[in-house]
Structures are given as C-alpha cells and as structure tokens.
C-alpha cells in the first residue's frame with residue numbers, strides 16, 4: 001500500500017515538473033526571446049541603462065570613424081572606475097552589461113584634445129544622420145587674447161549631442177602657452193534652447209578650467225573601447241581644483257594706457273628674472289606637492305596689468321601653513337636659491353625669503369582663523385610683529401609669464417584688502433609696515449626668542 005503511494009507521488013511530481021518546464025520553454029520563446037539586441041526588455045522598451053549604453057556606443061563608433069582624440073572625462077563614470085574592487089563587484093552583479101558607463105545620470109562627458117583634431121564638420125553631419133541632436137557652444141579663443149589684441153576668434157568649446165533625452169558632452173581641451181590644457185566656460189546665448197540639456201548637471205562648463213596634460217590608456221569598459229586617464233584619482237583631484245581665471249586684458253590695457261609699461265632694459269631684465277624664478281619655484285613646490293599662490297605685489301601685477309610690476313623688485317607668494325614641510329628650505333637651497341631670512345615659527349607668523357640672482361622671493365605662510373586668513377610680518381631690528389588680514393578665499397588657476405599658477409579666486413577682494421580701493425593707482429613708495437590697508441600691529445617677539453625667530457643671512 002505504502003509502496004504504491006510512493007510511486008504514484010513520484011510519477012505525479014515528474015509529470016508536474018515536465019509541464020512546468022514546457023511552460024517555461026514556451027514562455028521564453030514567446031515573450032523573452034525576441035529578435036534584436038539582447039539588452040532589450042520583453043516589452044521592447046529600453047531601460048535607462050540601455051539608453052545610456054546604446055547612446056555611448058553609437059557616439060563612440062562615430063568618434064572612432066572621425067578619429068576624435070577623445071578620452072572619458074565623466075566624473076561619475078571615472079569615480080566608479082577608481083572605487084575599490086569590492087564596490088565594483090557589487091555593481092557588476094547589479095548591472096552586468098553596463099557597470100561603469102551607466103551612471104544613473106543622463107549625461108556622459110568626454111574630453112577632446114582640440115590640438116590633435118582637425119575640425120571636421122563631417123562628424124557633426126554624421127551624428128545628425130544617426131539621430132543625434134546637436135548643440136555647439138563656442139567662445140573667444142583665449143590663446144589669441146593679449147594686451148595687444150582683444151579680438152579672439154570664435155572657437156568650439158563644447159559639443160552637446162542628444163539622443164533619447166540623453167546627453168553626450170564633448171569638452172574641447174586646448175593647449176595653452178603655459179604647457180597646460182584649458183577648457184572654456186559654457187555660456188548659453190540668448191537664443192539657446194534651455195531645455196536642450198540639464199545644463200546645471202553638466203560636469204564641465206560652469207567655469208573655465210586648467211588641467212595638466214593627461215597620460216591616457218586605452219581600455220574596454222562595458223564592452224566598449226575607450227581611453228581613460230591613466231591615473232583616474234589624480235585626474236578627478238585636478239578637476240575639482242581646475243577653475244581657471246583669464247587675465248582681465250581689457251582692464252589691463254586701459255590701465256597701461258594711463259600708466260605705460262616701463263620698457264627700460266633694467267625693467268625687461270627684471271621681468272626675465274622673475275619669469276625664471278617663478279618657473280623654478282613652481283617646479284620645486286609642485287615636486288613637494290605644496291600648493292602656492294601669487295600674493296601681494298605679484299598678485300596685484302597679474303590682476304591689474306597681466307604682468308609684473310617692474311618697480312616692485314621682488315616676488316611674493318603665499319602658502320597655507322597646513323602645507324608647510326620642514327624640507328622646504330633644503331629644496332630651495334638645492335635648486336640654487338639661498339635663504340635670506342627666516343622670521344617667526346610654524347605656530348606663528350612664519351615668513352621665508354630667498355635670493356635668486358638679485359631678485360628676492362618672499363614666501364608668506366597663511367593662517368586660517370574663523371572667517372579670516374592672515375599672514376605675519378616681522379621687523380628684524382625691533383622685533384615688532386605685524387599681521388595682514390584677508391577675507392577667506394579659494395584658489396584658482398591663472399597664467400602669468402607662460403606659467404600656470406594659482407591666484408585667489410576672489411582676486412578683487414584679496415587685492416582690495418591688501419591695497420585698498422585705490423589699488424588701481426600705482427604707488428611707488430610703499431612701506432610694508434604701514435601702507436597696506438590690512439596691516440595691524442601684533443605686539444613684539446620676546447627678546448629671549450629673537451635669535452630663534454629672527455634669522456637674517
């Protein structure tokens with residue numbers, strides 16, 4: 001009795017599972033296994049991930065045909081690439097066919113080396129034929145702007161290609177004379193269709209930017225061949241600090257019409273020396289990974305006249321005290337700059353001066369304190385201390401003497417703090433203890449510490 005029951009149950013089970021298996025096969029053939037790309041879902045609708053992948057694929061095929069020297073510059077995609085292996089595996093499981101390029105954002109951005117591409121309108125035509133809608137954003141060529149000419153030619157700065165409400169941004173990188181790559185801000189014209197793209201979400205274009213030349217590697221991401229920066233985290237770091245300020249050529253020219261540039265041989269010689277010195281300083285501090293910016297008169301020179309104030313006789317730079325390293329003096333000495341004086345200490349009012357040929361380099365260390373930033377000054381013969389107070393600022397790139405160099409982004413506030421509202425009028429007699437608008441008396445160093453805190457060589 002028991003034996004018969006078991007056999008019957010077994011047969012019934014086999015019958016049931018066979019029916020279920022047949023049903024599965026039927027269902028699969030009828031609903032799932034439609035012709036077309038396998039990533040299509042059963043209803044034939046594309047998911048957002050599919051759209052992103054297909055759009056990028058289509059774009060990359062076109063870019064390859066027209067030999068666009070591109071690399072992936074999308075912050076979200078590159079972040080996925082740079083994250084640790086564990087996070088990547090997680091994503092691979094969730095989005096097996098598109099784990100890097102499908103970022104969940106309706107944009108993918110690429111950078112284009114404009115100097116390596118002969119502008120080919122055929123590319124845009126072909127893109128249109130493939131169904132892309134196009135928006136080309138142009139701007140004045142800053143490489144042509146100078147004190148002599150202000151009329152830059154219009155050059156392409158960004159391509160936006162739209163397909164299925166999905167945007168590919170192509171950012172043009174131009175090589176500038178300071179040996180860096182520059183990209184322009186994205187400025188919409190009055191007649192631009194503001195619904196063309198989610199402009200606020202774009203990675204590039206809020207400001208102009210400067211980047212070092214990137215080493216690239218060719219790789220396969222989600223089945224597509226694409227170039228990426230070799231050191232992705234380095235690239236992302238640079239991008240976060242890329243904002244670039246163009247010199248105010250127009251205002252500088254007006255200034256120089258009122259106060260013409262001194263073109264005496266001494267003055268030209270001084271500019272040449274400053275250029276050499278600044279390039280050397282940038283080399284030393286970049287190697288030490290210490291950010292610095294143009295300060296005091298050197299900053300004023302860049303801001304007011306896009307050059308060096310020839311009667312200033314020295315070069316001033318600022319460094320945040322948190323970036324101080326004890327090997328800085330040795331690094332300058334090794335590069336042939338001799339220490340001239342050292343005032344103060346790391347905890348208070350540190351200031352270093354070096355000599356290169358007959359040009360003095362002043363390095364002021366800046367201390368952050370609430371909503372102000374200050375640097376100190378010391379009078380060697382009296383031990384008197386001074387304090388120069390600035391509103392807080394962030395750092396931007398700029399170009400001076402064919403060097404990519406930082407300046408405070410809020411340059412006007414910085415210069416006004418230091419030189420007052422009349423910074424636009426040259427002052428030849430300048431007393432560092434009383435002339436600056438932002439100088440404050442700050443006591444006297446205790447005489448017992450002078451030997452330590454006031455070192456003159």
Ligand SMILES: *[C@@H]1O[C@H](CO)[C@@H](O)[C@H](O)[C@H]1NC(C)=O
Nearest residue numbers: 230231232233234235237238
């Ligand atoms: C990438 O750049 C960072 C600095 O941003 C550096 O610390 C790191 O060593 C670099 N990685 C490689 C593999 O070169």
